Amino acid sequence: MQRFEFVARFARNRGALVGACLILFVALMAVFASVFFPTDPLRIVGLPELWPGEDPEFPLGTDSLGRDILSMIVHGARATLLIGLFASAVATIIGVGVGATAGYFGGWVDEIAMRVAELFQTIPNLIFVLTIVVILGSTLTNIVIAIGIVSWTPIARMTRAEFLSLRDREFVQACRSMGMSDLRIIVSEILPNALPPVIVLSSLVVAGAILFESAVSFLGLGDPNVASWGRLVGDGRQLIRSSWYICAIPGIAIMITVLCLNLVGDGLNDALNPKLRDR
Amino acid sequence: MAGELVSPTPALRGSARRTAALRLLRRRLIQAVPLMLGVVIINFCLIQMAPGSFLELMTAENQVSDPATVALLRKTYGLDDPVWMQLLKYIWALLHFDFGFSYRQNMPVIQAIWIHLPATVLLMVSSIALAISIGVAAGVVASMKVRTFWDSLVSIAAMFFYAAPSFWLGIMMIVLFSVKLGWLPVGGMMKIGGNGGVLDILHHLILPTLALGLFYAAIYTRVMRSSMLEVAQLDFVRTARAKGLSRNKVTIHHVLRNALLPVVTILGVQMGTVLAGSVVIESVFSWPGVGSLLFDSVSSRNYPVVLGIMVLGSLVVIAANIAVDLIYMWLDPRIEIR
Amino acid sequence: MSGSALPLEIVDLRTTLFTRRGEMKAVDGLSLTVGAGETVALVGESGCGKSLSALSIMRLLPDPPARIVGGQVKLNGRDIVPLPEETMLGIRGKEIGMIFQDPISSLNPVTTVEKQIVEVLMTHTELGRGQARVRAHELLELVGMPDAARRLDAYPHQLSGGMCQRVVIAMAIACSPSVLIADEPTTALDVTVQAQVLALLKKLQADAGMAMIFITHDLGVVAETADRVVVMYAGRKVEEASVDELFENPLHPYTVGLIGATPTPGAERAERLADIPGMVPPLNALPQGCAFAPRCTRVMDRCLTEKPALTVPGPGRLVACFAAERG
Numbered sequence: 001m002q003r004f005e006f007v008a009r010f011a012r013n014r015g016a017l018v019g020a021c022l023i024l025f026v027a028l029m030a031v032f033a034s035v036f037f038p039t040d041p042l043r044i045v046g047l048p049e050l051w052p053g054e055d056p057e058f059p060l061g062t063d064s065l066g067r068d069i070l071s072m073i074v075h076g077a078r079a080t081l082l083i084g085l086f087a088s089a090v091a092t093i094i095g096v097g098v099g100a101t102a103g104y105f106g107g108w109v110d111e112i113a114m115r116v117a118e119l120f121q122t123i124p125n126l127i128f129v130l131t132i133v134v135i136l137g138s139t140l141t142n143i144v145i146a147i148g149i150v151s152w153t154p155i156a157r158m159t160r161a162e163f164l165s166l167r168d169r170e171f172v173q174a175c176r177s178m179g180m181s182d183l184r185i186i187v188s189e190i191l192p193n194a195l196p197p198v199i200v201l202s203s204l205v206v207a208g209a210i211l212f213e214s215a216v217s218f219l220g221l222g223d224p225n226v227a228s229w230g231r232l233v234g235d236g237r238q239l240i241r242s243s244w245y246i247c248a249i250p251g252i253a254i255m256i257t258v259l260c261l262n263l264v265g266d267g268l269n270d271a272l273n274p275k276l277r278d279r
Numbered sequence: 280m281a282g283e284l285v286s287p288t289p290a291l292r293g294s295a296r297r298t299a300a301l302r303l304l305r306r307r308l309i310q311a312v313p314l315m316l317g318v319v320i321i322n323f324c325l326i327q328m329a330p331g332s333f334l335e336l337m338t339a340e341n342q343v344s345d346p347a348t349v350a351l352l353r354k355t356y357g358l359d360d361p362v363w364m365q366l367l368k369y370i371w372a373l374l375h376f377d378f379g380f381s382y383r384q385n386m387p388v389i390q391a392i393w394i395h396l397p398a399t400v401l402l403m404v405s406s407i408a409l410a411i412s413i414g415v416a417a418g419v420v421a422s423m424k425v426r427t428f429w430d431s432l433v434s435i436a437a438m439f440f441y442a443a444p445s446f447w448l449g450i451m452m453i454v455l456f457s458v459k460l461g462w463l464p465v466g467g468m469m470k471i472g473g474n475g476g477v478l479d480i481l482h483h484l485i486l487p488t489l490a491l492g493l494f495y496a497a498i499y500t501r502v503m504r505s506s507m508l509e510v511a512q513l514d515f516v517r518t519a520r521a522k523g524l525s526r527n528k529v530t531i532h533h534v535l536r537n538a539l540l541p542v543v544t545i546l547g548v549q550m551g552t553v554l555a556g557s558v559v560i561e562s563v564f565s566w567p568g569v570g571s572l573l574f575d576s577v578s579s580r581n582y583p584v585v586l587g588i589m590v591l592g593s594l595v596v597i598a599a600n601i602a603v604d605l606i607y608m609w610l611d612p613r614i615e616i617r
Numbered sequence: 618m619s620g621s622a623l624p625l626e627i628v629d630l631r632t633t634l635f636t637r638r639g640e641m642k643a644v645d646g647l648s649l650t651v652g653a654g655e656t657v658a659l660v661g662e663s664g665c666g667k668s669l670s671a672l673s674i675m676r677l678l679p680d681p682p683a684r685i686v687g688g689q690v691k692l693n694g695r696d697i698v699p700l701p702e703e704t705m706l707g708i709r710g711k712e713i714g715m716i717f718q719d720p721i722s723s724l725n726p727v728t729t730v731e732k733q734i735v736e737v738l739m740t741h742t743e744l745g746r747g748q749a750r751v752r753a754h755e756l757l758e759l760v761g762m763p764d765a766a767r768r769l770d771a772y773p774h775q776l777s778g779g780m781c782q783r784v785v786i787a788m789a790i791a792c793s794p795s796v797l798i799a800d801e802p803t804t805a806l807d808v809t810v811q812a813q814v815l816a817l818l819k820k821l822q823a824d825a826g827m828a829m830i831f832i833t834h835d836l837g838v839v840a841e842t843a844d845r846v847v848v849m850y851a852g853r854k855v856e857e858a859s860v861d862e863l864f865e866n867p868l869h870p871y872t873v874g875l876i877g878a879t880p881t882p883g884a885e886r887a888e889r890l891a892d893i894p895g896m897v898p899p900l901n902a903l904p905q906g907c908a909f910a911p912r913c914t915r916v917m918d919r920c921l922t923e924k925p926a927l928t929v930p931g932p933g934r935l936v937a938c939f940a941a942e943r944g
């Protein structure tokens with residue numbers, strides 16, 4: 001019943017619905033990339049610098065080497081989305097862990113946790129990511145972890161706030177009086193109640209992570225084996241005088257994906273807090 | 280609780296507010312110490328985790344082989360000591376602004392960063408100024424024309440600029456304004472051979488400022504719009520209208536200033552990301568700031584500079600945050616220092 | 618315009634809420650006059666339309682959803698309902714002053730008391746900034762602000778609720794309005810402070826000869842402050858009488874209920890009104906006949922189908938009830 005209402009409220013938000021559909025489309029594109037374009041997207045298949053529409057075989061044109069841009073975009077979707085999802089997962093795990101501990105135990109634990117969060121907000125995020133990547137190496141794992149490390153603070157703050165408001169509720173006190181361990185109370189009693197708004201926030205962190213990754217790849221510091229959209233923008237940069245579409249197309253792909261993720265996040269948020277909207 | 284009989288605090292005015300501001304300043308400076316310590320420790324951990332020896336890291340690509348220099352470095356960083364001693368020595372060195380030597384620039388790291396800092400600060404300040412002016416103006420317009428064409432237009436524009444990667448936006452603007460229209464320079468901070476006249480620099484500043492600032496303008500627009508709508512519901516706005524003030528006067532004198540507070544708050548939270556964002560934008564526009572230095576150092580694995588930028592970047596963020604706190608205090612008299 | 622026009626004369630005022638759940642008549646044909654120096658109390662349970670009536674008089678309704686759909690509000694003889702907003706700007710704060718329920722939130726938290734008072738003076742008078750500041754100081758003294766000179770520079774959060782209400786009162790009377798509307802001015806205050814603020818309002822009114830509409834829940838306050846009382850129920854006036862007559866001989870069963878739920882007039886303990894059994898019906902589901910019928914102890918068949926109109930049971934009295942007509 002309640003779940004149905006939630007879905008109905010979400011579906012009433014037209015922007016969020018369109019966003020969700022487009023995200024689904026991009027995700028399907030990513031999943032079935034090798035079905036539509038079985039050949040290596042980085043293979044040279046035609047004349048270089050064909051404009052979109054110039055050759056029907058390459059609807060989005062070809063890049064400076066003669067590679068099919070559409071194929072690269074479709075394959076790049078996989079890299080971009082996966083990095084975004086995993087980085088957001090890392091951020092969520094750190095954020096929920098820190099936030100839950102801080103909110104549940106309070107006191108000096110909370111104090112320290114919040115100072116650490118402040119610390120991670122102080123270090124300029126991209127500079128931190130670049131430093132980690134350059135010192136520990138430009139592998140996919142390092143990049144994902146680095147982005148997660150700079151993105152967890154909002155999640156921690158929200159989890160903490162939820163825990164603070166839940167930890168003194170009756171059902172939690174009942175568990176405590178039954179002698180349930182702290183860990184068990186946190187994980188199986190409070191967390192499920194605190195999770196919905198946190199998940200909404202994680203979906204927004206995916207959008208931020210995609211922007212991050214694209215910046216790192218654009219600077220040429222991404223994993224050299226991964227052709228994400230950001231790297232395609234970076235690769236096309238040399239040719240903006242003659243063939244600016246090579247740069248423009250992957251950027252549009254990033255923008256639309258991030259836009260849709262934000263719309264979905266906003267829609268989920270509004271559906272969770274109907275009061276804010278009905279005013 | 281309503282209706283206590285006595286005034287809790289006497290009016291703050293002039294010198295009283297100044298002392299309060301100084302107290303805030305002192306408190307923030309004290310709080311900055313553990314923060315900086317944290318940054319330095321994170322730095323140190325990264326160094327420890329890096330493959331290769333500390334010495335290799337700190338001398339970077341040049342592979343210093345001069346035994347005298349190596350001996351000096353070993354001594355400065357206490358490489359023969361236990362790890363905690365090394366940390367102390369590292370902190371000690373940083374306290375003396377000794378961030379190592381950059382062989383690439385052939386100068387101490389601190390100096391290399393210092394000469395690149397003004398360009399970055401200029402870009403940051405101009406971008407934030409742009410973001411706030413656009414964000415506040417657009418947010419106010421949208422809130423005053425709520426649920427009309429103008430409101431939708433502003434919201435849609437904000438959504439797009441919030442989703443567009445700044446580097447891509449920068450490149451697209453170069454394509455349009457520099458390559459196609461020829462109005463603005465492609466990059467750099469001044470004309471080649473130019474002496475850096477103010478107008479010349481401003482001319483070069485326009486595109487990077489737009490590329491970096493529009494993202495934040497989008498955020499401030501959204502925050503400002505909803506904050507204006509929220510404040511407009513508050514009781515004192517009705518009181519102001521009951522005094523016979525026009526809608527515009529009420530909006531400007533009463534709603535606006537209260538609605539600005541959340542914008543100032545997120546401005547403080549985002550200082551670090553603004554600095555980080557300028558790294559990418561500087562690389563797009565060959566803007567000769569810390570970002571360009573960082574990019575160059577990252578590409579050439581010039582670790583001392585990279586680590587130095589992280590520490591000094593955090594310092595800049597802390598300073599900017601303190602400035603934001605003071606602004607907040609000036610805007611909101613309710614803030615009192617415990 | 619004749620000099621003898623009443624400061625405030627409301628004729629058949631109708632204010633409707635246009636909401637998603639339909640139209641609701643929040644104020645339904647309210648008529649009311651207030652003479653110079655007179656205080657009329659507007660009483661009734663929560664949600665009966667007292668505040669919306671007051672805001673209608675100020676033309677400050679939250680629009681959407683609320684709009685005046687009919688009737689007249691004559692201020693010194695001139696109907697202000699059809700006036701354009703620009704004209705209203707010159708009337709609000711100058712000819713009508715208003716005081717609100719929650720004094721602390723009624724003041725702008727980031728501006729000093731002085732600026733907020735000076736603002737109303739500079740909007741409606743020829744005073745320069747310097748003169749306006751002097752006048753603001755005088756006004757604060759007039760409303761009995763302790764240590765007035767120093768409070769000018771204070772921000773609202775530095776003042777107590779009572780002091781904030783004095784500031785709001787100072788702003789409301791700054792331009793000597795002929796009508797003052799006080800919407801539950803003491804509800805949010807401590808009992809001792811309530812008495813002080815009431816005394817202040819009475820004194821200011823007597824000195825300036827203002828007409829005052831006093832909205833309240835508190836019949837004890839009514840007995841002390843008002844000359845006449847208008848009882849509202851579900852957007853309508855159900856009874857009107859002088860204070861003495863109302864307390865001595867309430868005619869409408871609702872009024873009887875209200876007074877029964879209150880200790881004797883003037884008594885120390887001030888009760889809220891909501892002690893009549895039953896609930897106020899929602900405005901979009903009013904019964905077909907008398908709105909009070911579901912809760913009325915004297916309900917008759919006729920009450921369920923017909924709306925009672927206002928009748929004149931005696932000189933200076935009005936009541937809308939079939940049972941009361943019969944006596």
Ligand SMILES: Nc1ncnc2c1ncn2[C@@H]1O[C@H](COP(=O)(O)OP(=O)(O)OP(=O)(O)O)[C@@H](O)[C@H]1O
Binds near residue numbers: 663664681682
């Ligand atoms: N902005 C609004 N939107 C929708 N309904 C409203 C609004 N303002 C008031 N109402 C409704 O109009 C009716 C009358 O409200 P009003 O504020 O005039 O009551 P009141 O008599 O002043 O009550 P109280 O004693 O609680 O102040 C109420 O049912 C209320 O729910």
Ligand code: SF4
Binds near residue numbers: 917
């Ligand atoms: S009209 Fe009838 S229902 Fe209404 S108050 Fe009078 S007796 Fe009661």
Ligand SMILES: [Mg+2]
Binds near residue numbers: 667668669800
């Ligand atoms: Mg009210």
